[in-house]
Amino acid sequence: GDSVTQMEGPVTLSEEAFLTINCTYTATGYPSLFWYVQYPGEGLQLLLKATKADDKGSNKGFEATYRKETTSFHLEKGSVQVSDSAVYFCALSVRGSNYKLTFGKGTLLTVNP
Amino acid sequence: DTAVSQTPKYLVTQMGNDKSIKCEQNLGHDTMYWYKQDSKKFLKIMFSYNNKELIINETVPNRFSPKSPDKAHLNLHINSLELGDSAVYFCASSPPGQGAEKLFFGSGTQLSVL
Secondary structure (H helix, E strand, O other): OOEEEEOOOOEEEEOOOOEEEOEEEEOOOOEEEEEEEEOOOOOEEEEEEEOOOOOEEEEOOEEEEOEOOOOEOOEEEOOOOHHHOEEEEEEEEEOOOOOOOEEOOOEEEEEEO | OOOEEEEOOEEEEOOOOOEEEEEEEOOOOOEEEEEEEOOOOOEEEEEEEEOOEEEEEOOOOOOEEEEEEEOOEEEEEEOOOOHHHOEEEEEEEEOOOOHHHOOEEOOOEEEEEO
């Protein structure tokens, strides 16, 4: 079946540090890949996505590149802020199963001033 | 102007009770979902409705019964609540033709079964 594996959290960084959250996937078909973010007390929001190999999704300074050869979609940001503290979820959907989003277990990021 | 709204935000109840969670979206979307997030933050789809028709039902106990009276509403009724049902339940919706490509989530309903 389809699955997403994210690096275990929690991740604690100082402001302006570099962030990487690893994500790898297995999929029965050709997936689209997503990062969602959940701020404290809120629902998830789409952060970025990529729909084909070598695509780079980007938003709010975050980036992730769809790497088919390594089945990865790692999230990066060059300089994190306190306001980036949240839970980050990697997810995929497979064409032909377009209504189903499979999530990873989430990675809690805490950024300290 | 909440886009996807769920009620109640918090629900505390005893084992064996029956409860409902309501969800409404004012985005004009035609697909709605229920997700369950456990205490370890793991998020898993439960149901999806497209134009009031059930399209995803992910091995959820039949104590859980979704109902979609129209495209803008998807309610979740739970019978005979169990301790293991304690979780945060998220409603979501997506625009026509986009499926899971872009989900809009509500802020969640925290259910605590005592």
